[in-house]
Amino acid sequence: xxxxxxxxxxxxxxxxxxxxxxxxxxxxxxxxxxxxxxxxxxxxxxxxxxxxxxxxxxxxxxxxxxxxxxxxxxxxxxxxxxxxxxxxxxxxxxxxxxxxxxxxxxxxxxxxxxxxxxxxxxxxxxxxxxxxxxxxxxxxxxxxxxxxxxxxxxxxxxxxxxxxxxxxxxxxxxxxxxxxxxxxxxxxxxxxxxxxxxxxxxxxxxxxxxxxxxxxxxxxxxxxxxxxxxxxxxxxxxxxxxxxxxxxxxxxxxxxxxxxxxxxxxxxxxxxxxxxxxxxxxxxxxxxxxxxxxxxxxxxxxxxxxxxxxxxxxxxxxxxxxxxxxxxxxxxxxxxxxxxxxxxxxxxxxxxxxxxxxxxxxxxxxxxxxxxxxxxxxxxxxxxxxxxxxxxxxxxxxxxxxxxxxxxxxxxxxxxxxxxxxxxxxxxxxxxxxxxxxxxxxxxxxxxxxxxxxxxxxxxxxxxxxxxxxxxxxxxxxxxxxxxxxxxxxxxxxxxxxxxxxxxxxxxxxxxxxxxxxxxxxxxxxxxxxxxxxxxxxxxxxxxxxxxxxxxxxxxxxxxxxxxxxxxxxxxxxxxxxxxxxxxxxxxxxxxxxxxxxxxxxxxxxxxxxxxxxxxxxxxxxxxxxxxxxxxxxxxxxxxxxxxxxxxxxxxxxxxxxxxxxxxxxxxxxxxxxxxxxxxxxxxxxxxxxxxxxxxxxxxxxxxxxxxxxxxxxxxxxxxxxxxxxxxxxxxxxxxxxxxxxxxxxxxxxxxxxxxxxxxxxxxxxxxxxxxxxxxxxxxxxxxxxxxxxxxxxxxxxxxxxxxxxxxxxxxxxxxxxxxxxxxxxxxxxxxxxxxxxxxxxxxx
Ligand code: 4AZ
Numbered sequence: 001x002x003x004x005x006x007x008x009x010x011x012x013x014x015x016x017x018x019x020x021x022x023x024x025x026x027x028x029x030x031x032x033x034x035x036x037x038x039x040x041x042x043x044x045x046x047x048x049x050x051x052x053x054x055x056x057x058x059x060x061x062x063x064x065x066x067x068x069x070x071x072x073x074x075x076x077x078x079x080x081x082x083x084x085x086x087x088x089x090x091x092x093x094x095x096x097x098x099x100x101x102x103x104x105x106x107x108x109x110x111x112x113x114x115x116x117x118x119x120x121x122x123x124x125x126x127x128x129x130x131x132x133x134x135x136x137x138x139x140x141x142x143x144x145x146x147x148x149x150x151x152x153x154x155x156x157x158x159x160x161x162x163x164x165x166x167x168x169x170x171x172x173x174x175x176x177x178x179x180x181x182x183x184x185x186x187x188x189x190x191x192x193x194x195x196x197x198x199x200x201x202x203x204x205x206x207x208x209x210x211x212x213x214x215x216x217x218x219x220x221x222x223x224x225x226x227x228x229x230x231x232x233x234x235x236x237x238x239x240x241x242x243x244x245x246x247x248x249x250x251x252x253x254x255x256x257x258x259x260x261x262x263x264x265x266x267x268x269x270x271x272x273x274x275x276x277x278x279x280x281x282x283x284x285x286x287x288x289x290x291x292x293x294x295x296x297x298x299x300x301x302x303x304x305x306x307x308x309x310x311x312x313x314x315x316x317x318x319x320x321x322x323x324x325x326x327x328x329x330x331x332x333x334x335x336x337x338x339x340x341x342x343x344x345x346x347x348x349x350x351x352x353x354x355x356x357x358x359x360x361x362x363x364x365x366x367x368x369x370x371x372x373x374x375x376x377x378x379x380x381x382x383x384x385x386x387x388x389x390x391x392x393x394x395x396x397x398x399x400x401x402x403x404x405x406x407x408x409x410x411x412x413x414x415x416x417x418x419x420x421x422x423x424x425x426x427x428x429x430x431x432x433x434x435x436x437x438x439x440x441x442x443x444x445x446x447x448x449x450x451x452x453x454x455x456x457x458x459x460x461x462x463x464x465x466x467x468x469x470x471x472x473x474x475x476x477x478x479x480x481x482x483x484x485x486x487x488x489x490x491x492x493x494x495x496x497x498x499x500x501x502x503x504x505x506x507x508x509x510x511x512x513x514x515x516x517x518x519x520x521x522x523x524x525x526x527x528x529x530x531x532x533x534x535x536x537x538x539x540x541x542x543x544x545x546x547x548x549x550x551x552x553x554x555x556x557x558x559x560x561x562x563x564x565x566x567x568x569x570x571x572x573x574x575x576x577x578x579x580x581x582x583x584x585x586x587x588x589x590x591x592x593x594x595x596x597x598x599x600x601x602x603x604x605x606x607x608x609x610x611x612x613x614x615x616x617x618x619x620x621x622x623x624x625x626x627x628x629x630x631x632x633x634x635x636x637x638x639x640x641x642x643x644x645x646x647x648x649x650x651x652x653x654x655x656x657x658x659x660x661x662x663x664x665x666x667x668x669x670x671x672x673x674x675x676x677x678x679x680x681x682x683x684x685x686x687x688x689x690x691x692x693x694x695x696x697x698x699x700x701x702x703x704x705x706x707x708x709x710x711x712x713x714x715x716x717x718x719x720x721x722x723x724x725x726x727x728x729x730x731x732x733x734x735x736x737x738x739x740x741x742x743x744x745x746x747x748x749x750x751x752x753x754x755x756x757x758x759x760x761x762x763x764x765x766x767x768x769x770x771x772x773x774x775x776x777x778x779x780x781x782x783x784x785x786x787x788x789x790x791x792x793x794x795x796x797x798x799x800x801x802x803x804x805x806x807x808x809x810x811x812x813x814x815x816x817x818x819x820x821x822x823x824x825x826x827x828x829x830x831x832x833x834x835x836x837x838x839x840x841x842x843x844x845x
Pocket of ligand 1: 789790791792793794795814815816817818819820821826827828
């Protein structure tokens with residue numbers, strides 16, 4: 001009965017299927033009731049269908065895997081070099097069209113192919129290999145540079161890389177005198193280069209001419225931008241026994257990107273091998289940056305890879321040959337002097353090992369002070385100094401280091417400098433000095449680091465020794481505050497300046513609101529949750545102005561006002577790359593094309609605090625009739641300058657308010673070169689000093705100058721951004737003051753533009769230091785005990801602030817101070833945000 005019941009249940013099936021049921025066995029199932037109702041034959045049918053389907057999908061899967069994946073091929077390109085022993089280099093080997101080149105190339109290619117054929121992991125996949133260049137090798141040998149191309153199933157890629165890296169050459173009898181490939185090096189090619197490595201449409205071959213320099217540049221230079229999406233290469237050669245000295249005179253390329261972008265790579269080889277990269281260059285270098293490189297042998301390869309975007313001028317380079325000298329270091333017996341890495345400040349040559357043995361008289365010790373130290377190799381693991389390094393007293397130093405001192409324990413010290421085959425840097429300079437071990441710092445304080453500092457720097461709150469040894473065991477003065485855990489004494493105005501100067505934050509604790517509270521501009525504490533909630537809880541609007549999010553809010557002194565008069569709550573919304581105002585006025589291009597430094601790289605080797613060329617392209621030098629620098633100014637558009645009103649006040653003999661007295665020099669770096677090619681000279685059409693300027697208090701110390709004719713912007717001449725009234729330059733923010741003013745109080749002016757990094761100081765604290773002389777239109781900034789400050793002649797010049805949108809804003813105008821660089825007497829600047837409306841009225845900007 002049960003069977004017939006179950007047949008009834010399936011009677012809607014086609015007949016033929018029912019007929020099958022009898023031979024099929026069912027798999028056990030969890031629902032036994034249902035299974036019981038089915039007949040045993042039907043079970044067999046279903047099982048068969050399941051197994052059949054499983055087998056079918058397995059077969060299909062295997063076929064798909066075999067054809068679509070296992071058989072899918074990838075192109076693998078390797079590049080490398082090999083040494084052909086017992087072969088004399090011939091000039092004809094430099095030219096790939098000569099019979100000699102082709103004969104040797106064919107012979108070497110065959111050897112290479114045979115090596116590949118002998119390896120079962122490589123042989124099935126060979127597509128092509130070719131030797132594309134030769135150069136002189138050591139001991140009567142020739143170096144050959146080659147490409148090899150393979151078509152490898154994807155799943156064999158890793159095995160292929162391994163087999164290539166482990167390739168063995170057939171052993172050669174050392175007594176054999178005939179030509180033979182004796183060593184082989186191969187690496188996977190850079191994918192950017194492997195893409196079209198056969199393309200020779202942008203390949204150049206240059207051999208240095210004795211006694212002269214050979215020039216080359218990127219395509220189109222200097223008349224047009226280099227083309228997008230290209231790969232160019234320059235093969236540079238020198239005569240045997242020489243090395244290449246390459247110098248980039250101009251380097252203006254796209255800003256460096258983490259992946260891709262435009263870049264130039266220099267190789268210490270004629271094959272573009274990763275482990276022979278001397279350097280990779282991108283971005284823009286100022287002319288003062290020393291972009292000089294050396295090869296270890298007589299060849300170098302320079303490649304240029306560009307992507308789709310951007311228009312940049314490119315580069316211009318020169319190279320020459322120098323006799324190959326590998327000697328470096330030496331035995332020194334003077335009691336003081338200097339040592340440097342080879343060819344400093346050029347990038348040191350690869351593959352050097354130099355040892356200096358310094359010996360001073362028996363009763364003395366030696367102190368080594370490294371002043372500049374750039375021994376960075378991006379391939380080296382951090383802090384391990386496994387590649388390039390300097391070794392002194394069994395300690396290795398590498399990377400970029402601030403100046404440091406190493407002292408000997410006897411009258412001898414040895415310095416070793418090692419550079420490997422890849423990545424070279426600009427190296428180091430070091431002074432050595434003998435000293436009495438009992439009195440290492442006569443009339444000075446002796447730091448535990450070995451450095452000597454002037455006695456007045458002890459206990460001044462600044463870490464002058466680099467290890468804080470000058471700030472230990474100090475009695476704080478009444479102008480100082482004691483940090484909780486370190487016991488260091490710090491200037492009182494560091495308290496509550498928003499910067500953790502003590503390291504344990506103890507200088508910032510008493511001034512903070514309790515936890516989970518927010519401090520208003522007027523000092524009131526409100527719960528964090530009330531910040532940016534669209535209600536003015538502070539009473540001065542501060543909590544609705546410094547928000548991460550944008551919302552239209554009531555206008556206060558802290559909010560940003562859009563062109564349509566709506567006020568928004570976001571902090572510093574102007575030119576931040578996001579449209580925050582509903583009318584887009586916060587991102588107006590007329591407002592936002594400012595504050596840019598054309599050079600993306602900073603020069604490293606500048607003496608003292610000289611600014612770099614093009615580092616402050618808005619800096620203007622204002623000369624009076626007798627042709628002398630008198631005041632600074634900032635360029636804010638093609639025809640307006642902003643300066644200080646006090647520069648244009650008449651005195652008994654000179655009418656400083658007369659525009660005809662003044663000449664503006666833009667793009668100037670060196671006062672001795674006012675006729676330089678980067679400099680533009682302009683007469684002044686009119687001067688508008690603030691009518692509220694007070695000669696006694698220096699309140700409203702601002703003036704606008706109109707140039708007689710507009711200037712065009714260049715790499716050396718650019719306008720600085722003017723901040724909105726609501727712009728926030730918080731206490732503790734670091735700013736740059738620049739000028740050609742006096743180098744010391746009462747001293748003479750600087751020839752080269754000077755720069756100093758200083759910090760915004762709390763207005764109330766500063767007012768205490770300056771006897772309540774500050775108005776709300778003044779901003780206080782200083783770098784007290786280091787003796788760095790603005791001084792006479794810097795007046796009118798910019799106080800520049802690098803902002804998070806990477807634009808630079810005019811935070812202040814150099815105005816006044818009590819002397820210069822005096823302790824506890826920071827400089828005073830005109831607060832530009834307080835002058836924003838006046839500037840708009842006078843310039844329309
Ligand atoms: C001046 O005489 C001057 N230390 C400018 C700035 C400062 C002092 C003097 C600030 O132009």
